[in-house]
Each structure stands twice: as C-alpha cells, then as structure tokens.
Amino acid sequence: MEKCGRIEEMIISGSLETDLAVENDEAVMRHITECAECRALIDDIKKISSKIAGHEKIKVSDGFDHALKIKLEAAKNEISADEVKTVPFFTRMVYYASGVAAVMIGFMYISSLGVFDNKKSNDVITAPVTFTVASNNNETKTVTADSLENLRENVVNDEELRLKVNAGE
Amino acid sequence: MADLKRLSDEELMFRFQKGDDSAYNEIVERYKNKLLNHIFYYMKDREWAEDIVQDTFVRVYLNKDKYKEIAKVSTWIYTIAINLAKTALSRNGKMNAFSITGKDGENDYEIKDKHTTTDGDVLKNELSDVIMSSIDELEEKFREIVMLRDVDEMSYEEIAALLKIPTGTVKSRLNRARLNLRDALSEYIR
Numbered sequence: 348m349e350k351c352g353r354i355e356e357m358i359i360s361g362s363l364e365t366d367l368a369v370e371n372d373e374a375v376m377r378h379i380t381e382c383a384e385c386r387a388l389i390d391d392i393k394k395i396s397s398k399i400a401g402h403e404k405i406k407v408s409d410g411f412d413h414a415l416k417i418k419l420e421a422a423k424n425e426i427s428a429d430e431v432k433t434v435p436f437f438t439r440m441v442y443y444a445s446g447v448a449a450v451m452i453g454f455m456y457i458s459s460l461g462v463f464d465n466k467k468s469n470d471v472i473t474a475p476v477t478f479t480v481a482s483n484n485n486e487t488k489t490v491t492a493d494s495l496e497n498l499r500e501n502v503v504n505d506e507e508l509r510l511k512v513n514a515g516e
Numbered sequence: 517m518a519d520l521k522r523l524s525d526e527e528l529m530f531r532f533q534k535g536d537d538s539a540y541n542e543i544v545e546r547y548k549n550k551l552l553n554h555i556f557y558y559m560k561d562r563e564w565a566e567d568i569v570q571d572t573f574v575r576v577y578l579n580k581d582k583y584k585e586i587a588k589v590s591t592w593i594y595t596i597a598i599n600l601a602k603t604a605l606s607r608n609g610k611m612n613a614f615s616i617t618g619k620d621g622e623n624d625y626e627i628k629d630k631h632t633t634t635d636g637d638v639l640k641n642e643l644s645d646v647i648m649s650s651i652d653e654l655e656e657k658f659r660e661i662v663m664l665r666d667v668d669e670m671s672y673e674e675i676a677a678l679l680k681i682p683t684g685t686v687k688s689r690l691n692r693a694r695l696n697l698r699d700a701l702s703e704y705i706r
Contacts, residue, residue, distance in 0.1 A: 358691045361684060391698045398647050399666035405556060407548050407566060415544065415570045422574050 353378060354385035358392075525589035533580050540580075543589070544573050551597050554668055557659075558601040568604060572597040590670070591677045598678075650700040658693035665690055 354375070357363035363375065379386040457463070477491045491501075520528065520542040531539035548569060555572075556565040575596050576583075583592055651659055664675045665686075676683040 355695065358695060359688075361688045361691065363691075388698065391702070392694045395647065395694060395697050395701060396666050398644065399651070399662065400669070402644055402648065402667065404549065404553050404667075405562065407552050407569070408562075411548065411566055411570070412544075414566075415573055418570050418574050419577055422578055426578065 351382050351384045353382070354388050526585060529580070529583055529589050530585070533583070540577060543576070543593075547590075547593055548573070550668055551593065554594065554663065555597055555601050557663055557667075558598070558605060564604070565601075568597060568600050571600050575600070587677065588674060591674055594668075594678050646704050647697070647701060650697050653700065654693055654696060658689055658696065661686060661689045662693045662697070 354363065357375070363372070379389060477489055479487050479489050520531075520539060523531070523539075523542075525543065525546070528539040528543050532543065551569045551572060552562075552565055555568045556562060559565040559568060572593065576593060583589070651662055654662065660679070661675060664670045664678065665672075670678070672683045672686050675686045679686070
C-alpha cells in the first residue's frame with residue numbers, strides 16, 4: 348500500500364500547524380476521515396504533545412524564598428557599598444579639572460624660569476649674576492647683570508671701566 | 517495582595533518599577549517554578565538550577581529600570597535566566613552536555629512517588645522517560661522550542677521574541693521536532 352504523506356507534507360511546509368486545530372480545517376478533516384495513516388499521524392502528534400505537557404513538573408524547594416531573600420539583601424548591600432566608593436560624575440570632573448589646572452600652573456611657573464627658552468645658550472642668564480671684570484693691570488670691577496647683553500651695556504655705561512678697557516689696561 | 521494576582525505581568529512590573537516590592541514578590545511567585553523547570557533542562561542539577569533561578573530574580577530586582585514595556589516580562593525574565601544558565605554551563609565546560617537526561621542515562625527529572633506506584637504508573641513513567649529521552653536526542657534548536665511550547669506553554673510570539681527568530685521559524689521547527697519525536701516514539705504511543 349502506498350504511503351500517504353499529505354498531512355506530513357502540510358506539516359513540514361508549515362501550511363498546517365502541529366498545534367492542530369484541524370477541526371477548523373474542512374479539507375484536512377475530510378482527508379483524515381478517509382485516510383487512516385494521516386489520522387494516526389495527527390493523533391500521535393497530539394498524544395506526544397500532551398504527554399510532554401503533562402510531564403510532572405518540579406517545584407522549588409522549601410528554602411528557595413529564604414535563600415533568594417538572603418541573596419537579594421547581599422546584592423543590595425554590595426550595590427550600596429559600591430555607591431559609596433563611586434565618586435559622582437560632577438565631582439570626578441572637578442578632580443580632573445583641578446589636576447589639569449595644577450599641571451598647567453606648574454608648567455607656566457617652570458616656563459617662566461626660562462627652562463624652555465631656546466636663547467638661553469646664547470645670551471640669557473636665568474637669574475641676575477654678579478660678574479667680576481678684570482683689566483690687564485688686574486684692576487677688577489664688579490658688575491651685576493642678568494644677560495650678556497646687559498653685561499656689555501654695563502661695561503659701556505661704566506665710564507671708568509670703559510676708559511680702562513679702551514686704554515688696553 | 518489579592519489585587520496583584522489579577523494584574524498582568526507587565527502591570528506588576530510597572531508597579532515594581534514604581535517601588536512596590538509586593539509586585540516583585542508576585543512576579544517571583546508566578547515564575548519561580550516555571551523557570552526552575554525550564555532551567556533544569558540546561559543544568560541537570562536541581563540545586564544548581566535553583567541557584568540560577570534565584571540569581572535571575574536578583575538580576576530582575578536590580579535591573580528593574582532596564583525593563584522596557586516593548587518586551588513581554590516573561591521574555592525578559594527567560595532571557596536573563598537562559599543567559600545565566602548558558603554562562604554557568606560554559607564556565608563549567610558543560611555547554612555541549614546540554615541534555616535532558618541525567619548522567620549515565622539516569623533521569624533525575626522525574627519525581628516519582630514511591631508509595632503510590634502501580635503497574636499503570638510504571639508504564640506511564642516509562643513512557644514519560646522515553647519521551648524525555650527522545651526530546652533529549654533532538655537537535656538543540658528543536659529541543660528548546662519543544663520545551664518552551666509544550667512545557668512552558670509559551671505562545672509562538674513569546675518563543676519568537678525569546679529566541680530572536682521569526683514566528684514562522686518557530687512553527688516550522690516545532691513541526692519538524694514533533695515529526696521527529698513521532699518517528700522515535702512510534703512503538704510506544706500506540
């Protein structure tokens with residue numbers, strides 16, 4: 348006898364749902380009235396579904412609710428502790444801004460000392476320095492200047508010293 | 517409390533988000549056994565499954581504000597639970613051992629009442645075991661849908677949302693799973 352696969356095909360193609368409200372489908376009902384094979388298929392599937400659905404369910408143990416309560420309290424406490432540890436966003440921003448400002452002020456101060464000035468090696472002296480200028484006769488003169496340029500000017504402006512330098516003394 | 521029982525899951529969640537902890541308790545009450553049955557299929561260990569279910573409810577409590585009404589509460593809770601179960605299993609290297617029957621073929625799902633066992637019960641339990649073993653042998657994508665539909669009694673739409681697949685795919689997988697089960701169980705169900 349040739350196997351009838353009509354209902355099986357309908358199930359596979361999705362044109363018939365296996366939750367099978369077949370009673371509402373006239374064509375299917377007509378077919379399964381005549382076809383024992385397809386009727387058996389539908390019966391089997393219904394039987395399997397109801398067996399699975401009727402399978403004895405397990406229930407949570409008696410201590411479930413209590414254990415859940417304890418876990419919940421522990422989780423809440425952990426969150427509260429984290430919140431204390433966590434610095435709010437605005438405060439964090441203030442901290443960052445203060446840090447950046449401190450670094451910038453420090454940089455500006457160091458900058459003002461001339462550390463980063465390229466001319467330092469030529470004629471800039473970082474702080475006023477006292478020089479002792481000596482003539483050929485070992486006559487000395489003390490001059491205070493903060494740059495080589497100023498030192499030259501001091502020498503030029505110092506009449507006595509200039510005369511001695513010019514006289515080759 | 518009587519009022520809460522009449523509310524939908526989504527209404528309960530809304531109340532809970534507003535600070536009503538009794539609504540949360542009602543959600544726990546509605547889902548704890550359902551979730552345990554579902555998660556048990558992943559874990560194969562009742563205590564471990566209970567742990568996962570408790571952790572799920574802790575997450576629900578702590579993340580209540582993350583729930584948006586666009587999804588069903590059941591979908592949200594099941595998603596949390598299944599993710600926790602899969603993470604726990606993969607940490608223990610048991611992800612591939614996802615099967616309904618217990619170790620060495622022992623089926624610890626079945627809760628048998630030793631005092632009232634009759635010949636009819638023995639046959640019934642045997643058939644039940646065979647059905648569960650057959651489900652166990654299905655491909656995971658089929659097995660999961662059979663469990664969600666027939667054990668958890670979810671709608672096609674809920675299953676589709678939970679597994680992030682189209683409703684049509686849910687139906688076709690369920691159909692194929694049932695046909696496979698029929699082939700495997702033909703000699704037991706007649």
